[in-house]
Amino acid sequence: GQQVMQIPQYQHVQEGEDFTTYCNSSTTLSNIQWYKQRPGGHPVFLIQLVKSGEVKKQKRLTFQFGEAKKNSSLHITATQTTDVGTYFCAGKGTQGGSEKLVFGKGTKLTVNP
Amino acid sequence: DTAVSQTPKYLVTQMGNDKSIKCEQNLGHDTMYWYKQDSKKFLKIMFSYNNKELIINETVPNRFSPKSPDKAHLNLHINSLELGDSAVYFCASSSGQGGSYTFGSGTRLTVV
Numbered sequence: 001g002q003q004v005m006q007i008p009q010y011q012h013v014q015e016g017e018d019f020t021t022y023c024n025s026s027t028t029l030s031n032i033q034w035y036k037q038r039p040g041g042h043p044v045f046l047i048q049l050v051k052s053g054e055v056k057k058q059k060r061l062t063f064q065f066g067e068a069k070k071n072s073s074l075h076i077t078a079t080q081t082t083d084v085g086t087y088f089c090a091g092k093g094t095q096g097g098s099e100k101l102v103f104g105k106g107t108k109l110t111v112n113p
Numbered sequence: 114d115t116a117v118s119q120t121p122k123y124l125v126t127q128m129g130n131d132k133s134i135k136c137e138q139n140l141g142h143d144t145m146y147w148y149k150q151d152s153k154k155f156l157k158i159m160f161s162y163n164n165k166e167l168i169i170n171e172t173v174p175n176r177f178s179p180k181s182p183d184k185a186h187l188n189l190h191i192n193s194l195e196l197g198d199s200a201v202y203f204c205a206s207s208s209g210q211g212g213s214y215t216f217g218s219g220t221r222l223t224v225v
Contacts, residue, residue, distance in 0.1 A: 033213055042203060043156070045213040086154055090214075100146075100169050101214065103156040 002027050002093045006104030014112050019076040021107035023089035030092050032065055032072045033101060038085040046074075079111050116140050119204050119217035126194055127225055133190045134220045136204030144168075145187040146214070147179060148203040156203070162187055194224045 003026040013019050023032065031050045035043040047056055049065035049072060056063045062075045072091075076083055086108045090101035117138045126132055138145060146169075147159040161169035162181040176192040187204060204217040 035214075037154075042216040042218050043214070045215065048213055088156065100158050100161055102158075105153070105155050108154070 002091070002102050004089060004091045004102045004104040006089055006107055008107055009105065010108050010110075012110045012112065013079050015081060016078050019079050019083070019109055021074050021087050021089075021109075023072045023074075023091070023104050025070045025091045025102075027070070027093055029069050032069075032092075033090045034063060034072075034074055035088045035090060035103075036085050037088065037106070041085075043088060076109075079109070081111050081113050084109060084111050117204055117206055117215050117217040119202075119220050121220060122218065123221050123223075125223045125225065128194055128196060130194050131190070131192045132194060132222070133188055134202055134204075134222075136187045136189070136217055138185055138204075138206040138215070140206055140208070140215060142206035142208045142212075142215070143184055144207050144209065144212075145181065145184070146205045146207075147187065147189050148205060148216075150201045150203060150219070152200070160187075160189075191222075194222075196224050198222060199224045 005024045007022050033048045034046040036046055037043045047063050052069050053067045054065040060077045064073045086106040088103050088106045090103045092101050119136050144163045146161045148156050150156050159173050160179040164184050165181045178190045181187045201219045201221050203219045205214040207214045
């Protein structure tokens with residue numbers, strides 16, 4: 001079945017450093033979504049990418065969708081302590097059928113002030 | 114106004130008991146889900162309902178039984194609870210194909 005791999009599993013940075021998490025799918029995706037889960041909280045939707053090669057920005061966050069629609073990345077510039085949390089990518093396959101997102105295992109980001 | 118609400122927030126119970134978790138969404142979404150998040154934070158889908166119809170049933174023990182009385186509600190009943198059932202259970206909803214998911218705040222289940 002469809003698998004979504006995400007690396008790294010953990011990332012610790014100093015405040016002000018950049019951070020990137022990568023997501024790879026075993027199959028071509030129709031779209032990819034990114035979520036953030038704060039410690040003790042629930043996943044919150046950040047963004048959705050649909051088009052091949054798409055790049056979207058949200059303030060210090062930059063999201064990319066690969067040309068082959070099998071990989072994606074999230075880059076945070078100049079991290080802040082408010083960026084702490086686990087970032088999940090979630091991919092939806094292109095073969096239709098039941099609607100479900102397959103989540104990556106997440107990247108846990110900690111930021112040292 | 115809470116978009117996706119789950120109750121209870123915490124649930125501590127003994128092995129062998131039966132318990133239920135309730136979920137309600139006021140977003141008008143057609144599809145609702147149950148996810149299990151283990152201690153390693155891995156989010157795994159369990160069930161999905163679309164307009165009260167079961168459309169996804171992953172490999173989950175028969176002790177877990179979802180029920181959707183209407184498209185705004187999706188409950189989860191668990192029989193004969195086991196230690197390994199301890200996890201955070203998230204309810205979520207979406208508006209349709211490719212739509213983003215809105216998650217509830219989760220139910221932390223601890224089986225002792």
